[in-house]
Amino acid sequence: MQDRYNFAEIEKKWQSVWEKDRFYHVETDQEKPKYYCLEMFPYPSGNLHMGHVRNYSIGDVIARYKTMQGFNVLHPMGWDSFGLPAENAAIKRSIPPAKWTLDNIENMRRQLKSMGLSYDWDREVTTCLSDYYKWTEWIFLQLYKNKLAYKKKAHVNWCPSCATVLANEQVIDGACERCDSVVEKKALEQWFFRSTAYAQELLDDLENLPGWPDKVKTMQENWIGRSEGAEIYFTAEKTGEKIPVYTTRQDTIFGVTYLVLAPEHPMVEKLIAGTAFDKPVRDFIKKVQQMTEIVRTSNETEKEGLFIGSYVINPLNQEKVPVWIANYVLADYGTGAVMGVPAHDERDFAFAKKYQLPIRTVIRPGDQDLKREEMTAAYTEDGVMVNSGEFNGIPNKEGLRRIAAYLEQTGSGKIKINYRLRDWLISRQRYWGAPIPILYCEKCGTVPVPEKDLPVMLPLNVEFRPTGESPLNFIPEFYNTTCPECGGPARRETDTMDTFVCSSWYFLRYCDPQNTQEAFGREQVDYWMNVDQYIGGVEHAILHLMYARFFTKALADFGLVGVREPFQNLLTQGMVLKNGSKMSKTKGNVVSPEEIINKYGADTARLFILFAAPPERDLEWSDQGVEGGYRFLNRVWRLVYNYVQDPAKLSSVNGHELTAEDKDLRRLLHNTIKKVSEDIETRFNFNTAISAVMELVNGIYPYREKEQQNMAIIREAMENLIILLAPFAPHFSEELWEAIGKQGSVHQMPWPQYDKEALQAEEIEVVLQINGKVRERVMVPAQLNSKELEKIVLGTARAQAEIAGKTVVKIIAVPGKLVNVVVRQR
């Protein structure tokens, strides 16, 4: 054993041993319980950043710990490797996207391997390679076959800078989530996945995920946005057509004094045709549509509307009310039409005030009617229905049901549940993505590519034009093809799929990554799924995690998988900060993992990042903190080195009667085993687990200075210390394990069990409190009951002095903790 800790040599040595022995390779094994530990796979941007280091260090501790506990652990890694940056690099530096991506993967794989992570590299998946995207295409076809993939013309989000459409989830505050450009609305034919078919199940099943953070579940709940209400049909006076309106407050229908359509609503055109309102309405619509999405949907934007010269009939009271259009009504939520009830809706109230529309109160708060003239805001609370014909006097909550029933009976409306969730728009007008396996034939129309013809290969010889248009549109060899049905000429779809499609099923491919016949074998998936622990950034709370859940449910319905939820437990790790803000190139506060690993080694980097904060919290990077981690490993190294060098010193006493010091050390050791196990197992609090190990080391040091040392006890402490460190500092522990003369790998040792008897102390310290204030610390025999404890503690001189001359009101004795005496001046 070397006298100093040479991390570079040690890490290289064990990495090559592990690689040579395929040490982390795993196969299905029906004899062993399985554990699937998964970290979100990275986009190969070129370099590992600290967020990755944190994510993968956390996952590696869990995977190694579970392995030592006897689980058959699946711990894979791969590359989410389609996406726009590759195209941007191609345009900027004329490197083909495939080359750029694969070079990046190679570099990042090398960096990952330098961290000593326990991945089964035989299961690596790369989404941009045809052996993977063939199956992405295949899954598209299954969705298409089951009517969950469809094409429609819609007003979609267009990012002018990325030159592509975006899914709703990828628009943040009206801007592109990637590049922050203001998103425009465009009417385009696009491919969608019918995720709304699973809206209710996606919502309901959140309750079956106790291992997910509430925060993430709430975010998904908000995103799905379920609301219960009714659709009500108003009749256009002019054309006799029915205009459905969606409301959650059908109890206020007698308070309707106008109706508002979204400017894009198809009825607008029909109602204004040939009237004097034609021109002003068109001008208004043009004005609204010129607003950006951000301005238009902002709360701050002034609500503006215009009467369009038409009237509709309220089906409940046959009243005629005017039809308006307004900028605040959204075309794509509900029916794009809203009934105006100014008395009981805040927006309607503001709108009615502005345009002097009538206000009619139909809900009464208590015994008193609301006075219209005195109202300064809408009354949106519960109450009793008034001015509502036959429904007068009914509490409005009941009114909701009664009116809904009335609507159903008379055919003038129906109960309706609405979701804010939209179908997932998956078309991207980009080159570097999985091709959509569809072609268009003049005769046969839209035709799916037959499964036997998969994959639709992405051509690699591409030329990028400065317009940003997808090069696939300029490759006739790609888009010209023949129709599999009629043999005639056909044109391929040149849009590719959103990269989130690729990442919505990769966890299934890991179960059976080299299968050339299927996307994944049912048997493999049944053994491994679902993921026992998923770890990643909270930024994927909605996007990726919702899509992956949707895919799993759809694939379960196709009979391809046996589970309906992919991720049993979810850990969302915090960001890595430097100087209080997220590391970024523009802020110039990036710390390179590679440099840290070169300077201190991977084990130190891992140890620090796990020690500095609990995983869910943001972590402040500290160069000095890293030094501290490095110092600690060196301190352990010296301890083991001295032990290996000088075991003779220890043999002075052996076995026989244990001294008090011996017992203290054993108690410390077994307390540490207990604490580390619990911290990893139940809380993922690696920071406190590591600090417990530090305390153990701090306890062994003075023992080693003692004249009388017990060989067996030192040995027990050393061995267990190394085992406890193994999940955190894998190379370091492996080296020390070998140094103390052990055969085999420390990573295959069973996780230690603590010895209950060793935990027992003969004496413990309790506290004497007077009126809740600590006055004295007293050593007492352990295992006293509260009566005995009370007697001993009250017998101390200090207790007597405190009590003297006072009246004892009450005594509380808590065994193992304290005795609190409540006294009063006499």
Next chain:
RNA sequence: GCCCGAGUGGCGGAAUCGGCAGACGCAACGGACUUAAAAUCCGUCGAGGCUUACCCCUCGUGCCAGUUCAAGUCUGGCCUCGGGCACCA
């Protein structure tokens, strides 16, 4: 506006079920070792007061109240910061 989460020394953080606030680490300071420095080892380290005393006392977990023998922890009300949703009818 609505819904979450957080607020503890100079700093990162600990206190897991209401029971000794500040574990562990960083920084700082002192000592040992050294020709010297680094490294290492040992020690001090919330604020204030008191004292011959390293004895002891008071205050202290964002703020204000409350419950309790006892509150960082529970309850109510606020403040600040972070995150999510938001013209969703």
